[in-house]
Amino acid sequence: MSGKSLFEKVWDDHVVVPETADTPAIFYIDLHIIHEVTTPQAFNMLRETGMPVRRTDLVLATMDHSTPTVPIENLEESLDAVSDPEPAAQIRAMVKNCADFGIELHGFGSGHRGIVHVIGPEIGATQPGKTIVCGDSHSSTHGAFGAMGFGIGATMVGHVLATQCLLIRKPKSMAVNITGKLQPGVGAKDVILALIGKIGVDGGTGHVIEYRGDTVSAMNMEERMTICNMTIEAGARAGMIAPDQTTIDYLRGREKVPKGADWDAAVERWLALASDPDATFDIEVDLDVSELEPQVTYGTNPAMVVPISKPVPNPGSNLSHKKSIEYMRVEADRPMLGTKVDVVFVGSCTNSRMTDLRNVAKILDGRKVADTVRMLIVPGSESVKKEAESEGLDKIFVAAGAEWREAGCSMCLGMNSDKLGKGQLCVSTSNRNFEGRQGPGGRTVLASPETAAASAVAGVIADPRDVI
Amino acid sequence: MEKITQLTSKTIVLAIDDVDTDQIVPARFLTTTEREGIGVSLFADWRFDKDGNEIADFPLNSPDAQGRQILVAGRNFGCGSSREHAPWALHDFGIRAVISSEIADIFRNNSLNNGLIPVVVDAATHRWLLDNPGAEVTVDVENCTITLPTGQTVSFPIEPFARHCIIEGIDQMGFLLQNLDNIKAFENSRAWNPSLNI
Ligand code: SF4
Numbered sequence: 136m137s138g139k140s141l142f143e144k145v146w147d148d149h150v151v152v153p154e155t156a157d158t159p160a161i162f163y164i165d166l167h168i169i170h171e172v173t174t175p176q177a178f179n180m181l182r183e184t185g186m187p188v189r190r191t192d193l194v195l196a197t198m199d200h201s202t203p204t205v206p207i208e209n210l211e212e213s214l215d216a217v218s219d220p221e222p223a224a225q226i227r228a229m230v231k232n233c234a235d236f237g238i239e240l241h242g243f244g245s246g247h248r249g250i251v252h253v254i255g256p257e258i259g260a261t262q263p264g265k266t267i268v269c270g271d272s273h274s275s276t277h278g279a280f281g282a283m284g285f286g287i288g289a290t291m292v293g294h295v296l297a298t299q300c301l302l303i304r305k306p307k308s309m310a311v312n313i314t315g316k317l318q319p320g321v322g323a324k325d326v327i328l329a330l331i332g333k334i335g336v337d338g339g340t341g342h343v344i345e346y347r348g349d350t351v352s353a354m355n356m357e358e359r360m361t362i363c364n365m366t367i368e369a370g371a372r373a374g375m376i377a378p379d380q381t382t383i384d385y386l387r388g389r390e391k392v393p394k395g396a397d398w399d400a401a402v403e404r405w406l407a408l409a410s411d412p413d414a415t416f417d418i419e420v421d422l423d424v425s426e427l428e429p430q431v432t433y434g435t436n437p438a439m440v441v442p443i444s445k446p447v448p449n450p451g452s453n454l455s456h457k458k459s460i461e462y463m464r465v466e467a468d469r470p471m472l473g474t475k476v477d478v479v480f481v482g483s484c485t486n487s488r489m490t491d492l493r494n495v496a497k498i499l500d501g502r503k504v505a506d507t508v509r510m511l512i513v514p515g516s517e518s519v520k521k522e523a524e525s526e527g528l529d530k531i532f533v534a535a536g537a538e539w540r541e542a543g544c545s546m547c548l549g550m551n552s553d554k555l556g557k558g559q560l561c562v563s564t565s566n567r568n569f570e571g572r573q574g575p576g577g578r579t580v581l582a583s584p585e586t587a588a589a590s591a592v593a594g595v596i597a598d599p600r601d602v603i
Numbered sequence: 604m605e606k607i608t609q610l611t612s613k614t615i616v617l618a619i620d621d622v623d624t625d626q627i628v629p630a631r632f633l634t635t636t637e638r639e640g641i642g643v644s645l646f647a648d649w650r651f652d653k654d655g656n657e658i659a660d661f662p663l664n665s666p667d668a669q670g671r672q673i674l675v676a677g678r679n680f681g682c683g684s685s686r687e688h689a690p691w692a693l694h695d696f697g698i699r700a701v702i703s704s705e706i707a708d709i710f711r712n713n714s715l716n717n718g719l720i721p722v723v724v725d726a727a728t729h730r731w732l733l734d735n736p737g738a739e740v741t742v743d744v745e746n747c748t749i750t751l752p753t754g755q756t757v758s759f760p761i762e763p764f765a766r767h768c769i770i771e772g773i774d775q776m777g778f779l780l781q782n783l784d785n786i787k788a789f790e791n792s793r794a795w796n797p798s799l800n801i
Contacts, residue, residue, distance in 0.1 A: 550634060
């Protein structure tokens with residue numbers, strides 16, 4: 136019998152009742168992260184059936200999607216002034232639901248509010264070997280720690296609130312081996328975009344991916360999160376990376392990690408999670424990144440991506456492709472380099488952590504954002520904001536002419552006040568370039584923080600390797 | 604959930620690959636705290652122009668399409684976010700089955716939880732359905748087959764427990780609740796505690 140993979144170890148450790156031909160496995164969830172968008176209907180269901188939340192101590196609650204990114208001093212007094220009525224009602228419902236069901240809310244002013252996938256790791260709630268779900272598809276982010284994180288819909292949010300379990304069948308497994316040393320100015324975002332370009336937006340459907348190889352081992356935790364975050368854009372259930380010394384060093388001393396002897400026991404357990412040398416996978420994919428260029432998307436899904444200096448592929452007779460390029464108003468057979476930019480957005484659960492902000496600051500320091508460009512820089516959490524300000528990054532951003540905002544999902548998706556106007560082209564560090572994702576009629580070009588910063592300065596899509 | 608054992612309807616064809624959940628329900632409609640009445644936001648940016656008028660050549664707007672229960676879509680339907688608003692909106696519009704050659708994982712689970720049947724068929728059947736909009740198709744959930752007007756019957760995979768729930772019109776919560784003793788026993792047997800309050 137072959138050894139077990141990281142994913143199989145975590146899976147086996149959470150099976151309450153094994154699957155049969157007739158029924159899926161009853162699968163235990165260690166951490167349930169909730170936010171205002173995908174929970175109101177689940178809480179309504181609990182109220183209607185009179186059920187309590189079974190394990191309030193395994194729920195981490197915050198608000199991120201519909202929250203404004205301008206300062207909120209006092210929720211009751213200022214929300215109406217800065218938000219549309221429906222998002223405001225959703226934020227209020229979240230406050231009430233958490234109070235009614237006894238869940239601690241990391242709300243405005245708590246010091247820990249932020250994007251669900253940013254705060255879990257930063258308070259140390261995200262740990263190796265845990266199963267982590269959220270009514271949000273980018274829950275795959277938590278896999279960077281060797282946890283199994285995946286997105287669920289509102290009905291399943293209700294299942295977890297009421298029983299701490301889900302009914303699911305075991306997914307298949309895929310290994311992605313990433314090797315080679317990255318060139319300066321090329322980073323984790325470029326790697327994951329290139330991978331999605333290679334395997335497609337449905338390349339991972341039905342699978343849990345394990346990212347391995349020397350490129351991954353050399354990455355810090357924030358870069359690993361960028362990789363795992365976009366796993367869902369390849370259609371995979373989850374993306375995982377084996378815990379190693381980098382993981383342990385990141386977690387040590389964080390608020391929610393075990394202490395004393397429990398910490399030592401946890402570290403031993405975590406390091407044993409790595410795939411056994413003889414573990415097998417249903418599919419293996421290799422990616423050599425030593426020659427990789429910065430990547431930019433040209434179409435309306437994340438697999439429609441090209442190296443920055445290479446021409447946009449000709450759609451030929453592919454109608455979906457053609458429609459996409461027409462929507463984006465880009466020309467086939469020409470590179471994206473030099474395309475005029477209206478807005479630059481640095482933020483989202485993909486790229487709103489300290490590593491990202493420092494990389495942006497390096498490029499903006501002593502430079503100016505082009506007059507024709509609006510640049511928004513939005514930290515992933517209140518703590519990221521504080522840390523960035525303690526390093527003086529905010530001053531660099533503001534001096535360059537960028538807007539420095541409060542934490543939230545912001546312009547990653549058009550459900551708060553930060554939206555693209557019709558036809559505007561945005562170089563964005565977020566994860567989805569779907570039609571209208573950042574506002575109706577908006578055109579999104581996904582790129583790394585470095586490419587975003589270089590483009591903000593140039594006013595057109597620019598290669599960060601020229602300015603670092 | 605309503606019981607569905609079988610349904611027969613003409614199809615609506617949306618021949619676009621990789622239709623994502625941001626198209627099915629754009630983000631600005633996710634601010635609702637309810638699940639009823641969300642059908643108006645279905646494909647909002649493809650169905651309506653900026654003044655709110657219907658765009659005539661969008662397949663769901665065709666007068667023939669009204670009342671039809673089966674949507675045939677391009678490959679990899681429902682990719683993107685976990686918003687359950689997507690199947691809610693399709694259901695609210697009247698759709699009870701989506702047929703494609705590939706359906707994204709989270710969307711498929713969300714559909715099964717809401718009486719919307721995800722039907723994945725082979726490439727040739729998919730091609731035929733895309734090429735023949737308005738064909739009358741029977742989706743048989745009990746036997747896991749679809750029948751085309753040509754008489755051809757094609758089987759499709761469906762998770763057996765989800766199928767049982769759809770046929771009986773029950774949700775999966777009941778089964779989980781029956782297992783609370785097993786869940787407690789599991790919690791007590793664990794070597795480590797995932798609690799945030801430790
Ligand atoms: S930042 Fe974007 S992708 Fe991430 S959780 Fe928020 S809306 Fe979703």
